[in-house]
Structure formats: C-alpha cells, structure tokens
Amino acid sequence: MDEFLSSRALSASGMKAQANRLRYVSENIANADTPGYRRKIAPFEQVLENGRPSGAVQTGRVELDQTEVERIYDPSHPMADDTGHYDGTNVDLVIEIADAREAQRSYEANLKMFDQSRQMSRSLLELLRR
Template identity: 65%
Template sequence: MTDFSDAISVATSGMKAQASRLRHVSENIANTDTPGYRRKAITFEEMVNLGRPTGEVAVGQVRLDRSELSRIYDPAHPMADAAGYYQGSNVNLLIEIADAREAQRSYEANLKMFDQVRQMSTALMDLLRR
C-alpha cells in the first residue's frame, strides 16, 4: 500500500508546486505596468529522504529576473527623469501566458495521476474484499 501513498505524495507535491508557480505568474501579470517591477521566477527542487530521491518536488528559491527593465517615454509621469523616460517592468506577457498554460497543464497531469492512483487503490480494496 505504500506504493499508492508514495504515488499520491508525488502527485500532491507536483500540484502544490504548480499552484505556487501559477501564483507567481499571476503576480507578474498583475504587475506588468508597475514601474521598476522585476519578473519573479521560481525553481523546483527534488525532495530527498535519507539520501534517496523520493520523486516529490518542492518550491525552491524565488528569483528575480535580472534582464533589463524597459524604458518608457512619458514626460508627464512622476517617475520620469530629465529626458522624460522612466523604467517600466521586465514582464513579457507572452512568456507569462505560456508559463501559465504550462503550469496549468502540469497541474492537470498531476491531478490525473492522483485520480488514477485513487481509482486503482479503490479497485484493489474492492478485490481484497471479495
């Protein structure tokens, strides 16, 4: 029965990790027009138990994208310099939408795996009851 619980743990950790990724993507999208905002990205780390990989993932450190901030010309903006430019964000909506779709699909794959393991364990219990 531990194989079933291990599989459920792997799927659950994947869903948690993708939910966290989606949270950061939505934060990036919400701050697209925020001056000086740097895009956030997360990494995933493999969990280890007693020196052996478990197959589970955990959210690693949140990193700020160090790519150059966009320069926006708007002399009326309160943050504009003497030349009329201010620094926008480095969020690219196309990348964020692609990341959101990838996170959603990965979440759905983990959910499907969770559901399959649950169905298999239920079927096994039904067989054992006979």
C-alpha cells in the same frame, strides 16, 4: 499499498508546486504595468529525504528575472528622471500566458495521476474484500 500512497504524495507535490508557480505568474501579470517591477521566477527543486531524492518536487526560492527592464520616455511621469525616462517592467505577457498554460496542464496531469492511483487502490481493496 504503500506504492499507491507514495504515488499520490508525488502527484500532490507536483500539484502544489504548479499551484505556487501559477501564483507567481498571476502576480507577474497583475504587475505588468508597474514601473520598476521585475518578473518573479519560481524554480523547482527535488525534495530530499534522508539525503536522497524522494521524487517529489517543491518550488525553490523565488528569483527575480535579471533581464533588462524597458526604459520608457514620459517626462510627465512622476518617476521620470532628468532625461524624462523611467524604468518600466520586464514582464512579457505572452511568456506569462504560456507559463500559465504550462502550469495548468502540468497540474491537470498530476491530478489525473492522483485520481488514477486512488481508483487503483480502491479497486485493490475491493478485490481483497472478496
């Protein structure tokens, strides 16, 4: 029975990590037109228990994407420098949408595993009652 609980905990950690990832993707999309905004990336890390990998995952410390930001020419913009340029953003909507789909599919896969484990433990309890 302990295996069912641990498999559900692993699936739940995956769902939580993907939900966090989706939150950062949505922040990136919301700020796609914000001058000077850098894309946020949330790497995954293994959860350690007693110094050993438990199989669970979590989002690590949020990092800012270090790719070059777009330089935009608009002398009328309030943030423009002496040359008429200002820093745009490094958010690419195509990448963000792909990341959102990947996070959604991974979340759904973890949810399916969670549900399968729950159904298996329920079936086991019914067999033990007989």
